[in-house]
Amino acid sequence: MFKWEKNYPKISKAIDDSGLKVAHIAKSTGLTYGQLYRRLTNEIEFELPVMRKMSKLFGTTMDALFGDKKI
Helix, strand or coil: CCHHHHHCHHHHHHHHHHCCCHHHHHHHCCCCHHHHHHHHCCCCCCCHHHHHHHHHHHCCCHHHHHCCCCC
16 A cells, blocks of 8 residues: 555545556646655645546546545
């Protein structure tokens, strides 16, 4: 289990359910893999535009996707 899977279990589940690779998700949100990974590992917070794009990609709301962040 990656650290980010603990931080964002709903994102982890959405990634698993969609079958998308993290690199594809990063590209669709306008980030590099490294940038997305750093955000997921809690080193850098997500910006609203990225949160919106990820929510749209997974067909859910931002609250549903990001509301369970573990600190």
